[in-house]
Amino acid sequence: MSRADATDQEERRFDPAEIEPRWQQRWDDEEVFHIEDGAEDPSYVLAMFPYPSGEMHMGHVRNYAITDAFARYKRMQGEAVLHPMGWDSFGLPAENAANERDVDPRGWTMDCIAAMKEQMNVMGLGFDWQREVTTCEPEYFQWNQWLFREFYEEGLVERTETELNWCPGCETVLADENVNTENNVEICWRCDTAIEHRELEQWFFTITDYAEELYDELDELDGWPENVREMQHNWIGKQEGASVEFELTTGDSVEIFTTRLDTIYGATFFALSPGHDVAQQLAEEDDDVAEYIHRVEHADEEEVDETSGVFTGEYATNPATGEEIPVYVADYVLADVGTGALYAVPAHDDRDHAFAQEHDIPIRQVVEPTEDADVDPENVDVQEQAYTEDGVLDLGEIEGSSDERTESDGVLVDSGEFDGLDSAEARERFVEAFDGEFRTAHSLRDWCISRQRYWGTPIPFVECPDCGYVPVPEDDLPVELPEFIRTTGNPLDAAQEWKTTTCPDCGGPAQRETDTMDTFVDSSWYFLRFISPELDDAPFDSEQATDWMPVDQYVGGIEHATMHLIYSRFFTKVLDDMELLDGIREPFENLLTQGMVRKDGAAMSSSTGNVVSPAPFVERFGADTGRLFMLNAAQPEKALDWTEEGAESAHAFLQNVHDLVARYAGGAIDTRDAEAADGDGGTIDEYVAREIEATVATATEEFEAFRFNHALQAIRELASLLRRYVDHTDPDEGTFERALSTVARLLAPVAPHVAEELWAHLGRDGLIAEADWPEADEPAGYETARLLVENTREDVRDIVGVAGIEDPSLIEIAVAPEWKHYARQQARDLDGNVVGQLMGDEWLQRHGEAAADYAKALAGEGHLDEQLPPEREYEALTRAVWLLEREFDAEVVVSEPGEAPEDLAAKATPGRPGIQIEE
């Protein structure tokens, strides 16, 4: 290669460092990503907004590469697109940073935001920055306070004393959702410190009021992944059962909750959780009880035996039998499950069984399997092991049954007048019989939103010695944060001046509430603020929000499956009920949880140093390469392994396409005019043209389904075809130009900078980001023709290989004669004696022996798929002649139907042309 050539090639490469900022500037100047208020029902594409740590990691890049590609794709399709970004900027790390260095949380946070925004811009992410939302700004959090007030008015705010998770490390209360369990020890999700339990008075949102709807509507969230819905199901934990009162010899009436009311006749003892009020009362009089409660409350979980418990000396009356059964306090009864009290049926519950054995309590069977049940009643020995089948058969799941009812496979015994009743029915009947009530219980707890921290939204309440807790009047909002004070406790508590105020009700001296809100409050409605970020008299524009919501596509990490995604659903329902929305019950129509970014098979983690940082990568390869690699390497929801080779391959591909376009634009590729060509149908140009159409069809379908990797595979194949096209012949000007502009546009959502560059090389005006997405249907018979060509090439290779033909000089190809196609077509519709019926055909009879043989072959084939008629086969093969010529360096002749040498045509069948190769 001469030096001049080398220089040319140099020039045909693009330099990411040069082109990327240039196009970013253009997009910005022309407000490509801005969407006007009032746009009608845009596509709302949203990535979960980040906590601004100051450092973008690959997980972020992947998240935003996905939403940006989708948003850009939708925009090119002519849709209005809302693709905003903001900052979940309240939270503990800012405060920690402030304590560690000499900075204030606000300044630190703002610096981080600036840094991350810069990194996002470097990645070429197309956000509408005019809609940027920052939760730590009073313009935002005043609406948290406003909404808190509204929730309070609606009766959704409670202040209660409860046992709460307390993290000594963070010095704050934690929601159940923020507590992880590791080796049976409950630890803080942030700092891994073992958590303690403390009785404290806190602010709650009564999310449990919505438990039922939050649970039931999961079934309708078809656009959500199954695992997320399942996690929410588990989290909300719905149980349908009944509550019944038991009278105790203490004089108390204790309510229990059970899902197995049918087993009440088998209750042989009664158990209270150590935290139960009645247990606490008993402890005051009974030292044994007091001692037991003290012991289990101060022991680690694994130290307490599961069957531990203490007899209280009291009895409870079983409303079914009238019997008096002993009352125990037992640790296995949990205070926050059901009512914290239960009647125990050792015969039909494993834990009750274990407890009964330990404490020598009788075990009485009251349910046995019916005759149709899977279990033989003879094999049930409840003295040995509890029989826990709940007696519900789902007939809908039994093969051959269309019955959707459930029916019992358990039947009552030793249950007085109810013997013989089935379990399911007993559960219904007993509710009335024993004066209980049906009840649906959920394991979802109310949402504790109090945090004893500084860097959050102040809860807009004042504590007055005379009036109690009084909400701050709307006109006095926002309650802003005072200056940060370094202290071991809550900085707000130390801010004396700020704290001191007057009571809005009586005007007397009062103190501000020093708790701030859980930051999940901020993120529970931020997607609504994006709709009207500047609005200053309401959190969002209700009319526009009703039009723009729900978010069409939400993308983020699986770690938010329960907390953020349940809270946001809760908020949306409340806002709808408050008529701030009109009929929007769910915030996110479609949810995609993107997979992890891994390296060497392990999660990227800064603590182990197993990371690839975006910044140096972009410096080396450019943003487009990173984005392409991310979207190309795996489906969005699957884990992605970061590999050097993959990144290089992505970069090479982009350089390649750029090289091709630049060569064309620079006049280095000779093209010819289609008019001058033969145009007899079946040319190489037509082959390429059909591939363009097919690629567009595939790419569009795959983009729509978020399978970017599939779309990119098709695009890569087209690009590869174009290189071979140029290599083989002088391409047709029109076809080639169309092909290149198509590749550029299909690539634009994924590698937007390079695509702009290509667009400019092709001499197009305007930005590719605003160009029209190409439209095409798959050409008629494309798949069948593709297979025909593929199989034929395969066959030629086989023959050459197996026959040991060193250097083929002529390859003759002939399609099957018309009568074979006809016979095959007939055979497709025939049953029974195919040969007989075919040979009854007059036309086929004329082909004698050959037709009979072929008819037999057809009969033996079973299924016959569709094939192209002879003329179409001929055209498809003719279009592909160049591929064979290239591969075998031989003359290739395809005979027209009916013109082929007889022996060659005789070997051919539809979909399988006859082939003759000469050395």
Add this chain to the structure above:
RNA sequence: GCGAGGGUGGCUGAGCCAGGCCAAAGGCGGCGGGCUUAAGACCCGCUCCCGUAGGGGUCCCUGGGUUCGAAUCCCAGCCCUCGCACCA
């Protein structure tokens, strides 16, 4: 324990929902060839076994079943990942 999702050729990874054109795409790796002074890039093949004309055999975790036909559907088992879990 309950629930969800998986197990595909050297690796990675499509296909499975809508059974046949599936010895099973693409990528990576490996092998051979072309282009080139050379390297890179690019191009053409091969990469389960056997076969001197397009053939045959075995194959998609294991074992059964449905079907003319199963990687795809059904049942059972084994293994992996994740979520929930002393939930009355």
